[in-house]
Structure formats: C-alpha cells, structure tokens
Amino acid sequence: MNKAITNFSKIRILIIGSGIIGKSNAFTLSNHGFDITLVDQNEQHNSSNAALGILMGKVYQKRKGRSWALRQKSSELWPKWIKILQNYNSKLRFEKPFFQLTNDLEKFKKLTTFANNNPNDDLETVIANSYILNSINKIFKGNKLQGIISHQDGRISPRVLIETLNVVLKSKNIKTINNKIIKIEKINKSWYSKLKTGEILISEIVILCNSLDALKLISPEKYDIKLKPVVGQAVEITNREKNSDFLSLPKVLNINGKNLITISNKKIIIGSTDEYNFKPEEFYLNELFEFLEQRPNWLNKKNITRKWFGIRSRPEGEGSPLLKSLEKGLILCSGFYKNGILLAPACSHWVSEEIKKHI
Numbered sequence: 001m002n003k004a005i006t007n008f009s010k011i012r013i014l015i016i017g018s019g020i021i022g023k024s025n026a027f028t029l030s031n032h033g034f035d036i037t038l039v040d041q042n043e044q045h046n047s048s049n050a051a052l053g054i055l056m057g058k059v060y061q062k063r064k065g066r067s068w069a070l071r072q073k074s075s076e077l078w079p080k081w082i083k084i085l086q087n088y089n090s091k092l093r094f095e096k097p098f099f100q101l102t103n104d105l106e107k108f109k110k111l112t113t114f115a116n117n118n119p120n121d122d123l124e125t126v127i128a129n130s131y132i133l134n135s136i137n138k139i140f141k142g143n144k145l146q147g148i149i150s151h152q153d154g155r156i157s158p159r160v161l162i163e164t165l166n167v168v169l170k171s172k173n174i175k176t177i178n179n180k181i182i183k184i185e186k187i188n189k190s191w192y193s194k195l196k197t198g199e200i201l202i203s204e205i206v207i208l209c210n211s212l213d214a215l216k217l218i219s220p221e222k223y224d225i226k227l228k229p230v231v232g233q234a235v236e237i238t239n240r241e242k243n244s245d246f247l248s249l250p251k252v253l254n255i256n257g258k259n260l261i262t263i264s265n266k267k268i269i270i271g272s273t274d275e276y277n278f279k280p281e282e283f284y285l286n287e288l289f290e291f292l293e294q295r296p297n298w299l300n301k302k303n304i305t306r307k308w309f310g311i312r313s314r315p316e317g318e319g320s321p322l323l324k325s326l327e328k329g330l331i332l333c334s335g336f337y338k339n340g341i342l343l344a345p346a347c348s349h350w351v352s353e354e355i356k357k358h359i
C-alpha cells in the first residue's frame, strides 16, 4: 500500500455486477471510506435472486484447503454481518439449524463418523427412530431418514438479504447505476469503463463481480481464465391435501443431496439442479422429485406452483470461486458456483485485504 495515500475517499472503485457478490464487496469496502460505484443492468434476474440462501459451512466434510478456509472465514463473519444488517432490517434472520438426512446406510455411517470427528462444530447425530425426526419421517413416509443436525448452519432469505444490503448501501452513499458496462480499458493509471449509453466512468480500481460476463470485458486467454455456465432450477410445491403440515418440518433440510425449505404448512421449496448449459431443461426437473426411494404422494411434478432458475458460473481447471488480481487496479471476483451466498463475507474480506496491494 502506498503510505502517502491515507484518504481512501479519493480512491474510486467501480464494482461491475450487483449480485450478492458485488453488493457484499461494496458493503465491506464502504467501511474503509472508498468512493464506490456499483453498476448493473439487470440485477432482478441474476443468480443471487434465484438462490435458496442455505449456508452450509460446518457440514462441509473436506477439512483442509482453500474451500474449507473460505467456509471457516464465512462461518466466522456471517453472525457478525447479521448483527450489523439487522440494525437496518429487523426481518433479516439466520434460520438455524440445518438437517442433513439420508436413507442410505453407508452415507449415514459417514455422517456419524464426520460428526464424531468434529466435536467442536455443533453437529448432532440423529437416528431414524429419534423423536426429533418423528414428523420428518411421517411426512417422508417409509423412508427412514437419519443423519446430522448442524446447529451453526442454516438459511438466510436471499430476497431479504438483497433488500437489506440495498438499504445499507444507500445509507452509505454508494452510487448505483442501472446500466451495462460494455468495455474497460486502462489508460495511464486509471481505468476507463464505458457504459452502454456511451458515458465513461473513471476509477482507480475495477472489481469484476459480473459472473460469466466478466470474460466479455477482459481477454480470458491473457489471464488463462475459463468459466462455464451451470443452470440451477428450483421449484415451489403446494400440497393440497387437507391435513398437510410442512410447518412441523425443520425450516431448512437436505435429503439425499436435495435442499428443502419449508415456507408454510402447504408450501415447500426444493432445489436445485446442476445443468451445464445456458438454458433450463424440463428433463433435469425430475431430479427434484426423485431423490427418495419411496416418494410421498405430494412430491409430484403436478404440484409445482412456481419454478425458476439462475445461471451460475463455474471455473474450469481450478476451484470455485475465482479471486484474483489480474493486473494493477483490476480484481476478479467471479466463478461462484454453488455457494455464493455462503462465501460472500469471506470473499469480500479477501477483496478488502487484496485491495491494499492496488493502492
């Protein structure tokens, strides 16, 4: 860091892409007093709005390496973020715990060993005939589900989170522009970013948080970066049976790899698919209904009352996400495949540290 620069308000940062990653970076960097502008042309239809918002940090079984380190950092930061964000919106909640269940005996044994090996992580083993699972096993008839409860994992509603971050960013005078950046170029020591309308935004730093489209603004060959699209579909199911009672289920659960969120006594959300494509396909929707040996009647495609999808970006040849300084004043924060909401605090912490090398 250039020691002569102490007034960060003179450093202009342009964040391209206002999904959860762009907003989280703006939130973290705003604490340092930078002059921040956030640009997005279509933030209502990004993958952040499609997300289920499940935070699975402690149930991650690989306990070393970069992915684990990012999860650890986010697990530490999320409770602090919630505390701050609740000052702006009391509706923001971190709904815990998270149930990870299976009817596969081998998988259950693995989960038990994992919970036993990590006694400090608030992981509790629950067997099929445990009273805690009574209502779950009743609703998922005949499947004998068992697994672990992770008391520190859970869910944040992405919609409420996005709304809250919008309020925070407004209160911190972050400028937002509803437009598309079509070109970025470095001239001398500054970055010139051209909007679709022709206007030029000048900044000392550009942070690319625009998922797959980051590749359209840089030369991917020069930096050896490859990203591929992964569609994720999710559905809301309405159980019209008279005595349906999804509210007796935990708020957030994962059964045989599929995530479920209880919305009301009749509604449940199930997600998500992994489709290596730009477009959702009907065929993959079946996965959301075929994750149990014995399927209860209500778990049926004809009960879909809402469905949606988002396009995530997955790095090829390296792990997700891509956090890189590409050159002086240019940072890439993209390639968030499955866990962008979970990893947002850890990644924006990385950006706020990395940025010191650029000023």
Ligand SMILES: Cc1cc2nc3c(=O)[nH]c(=O)nc-3n(C[C@H](O)[C@H](O)[C@H](O)COP(=O)(O)OP(=O)(O)OC[C@H]3O[C@@H](n4cnc5c(N)ncnc54)[C@H](O)[C@@H]3O)c2cc1C
Pocket (backbone or CB within 6 Å): 016, 017, 018, 019, 020, 021, 022, 039, 040, 041, 042, 043, 044, 045, 046, 047, 048, 049, 050, 051, 052, 053, 054, 055, 179, 180, 181, 182, 209, 210, 211, 213, 214, 231, 232, 233, 234, 271, 272, 273, 309, 310, 311, 312, 334, 335, 336, 337, 338, 339, 340, 341, 342, 343
């Ligand atoms: C169905 C589904 C369920 C999911 N569930 C979970 C979950 O439970 N937990 C979890 O942690 N994660 C989940 N995810 C993953 C999570 O949604 C993503 O990892 C995360 O939203 C990525 O955020 P992002 O900001 O990088 O991308 P996005 O939200 O896609 O935002 C990128 C933004 O960049 C903008 N943009 C692109 N190009 C330009 C340009 N040239 N100029 C200006 N703006 C531009 C776009 O308009 C867009 O708004 C889920 C994803 C899906 C699809």
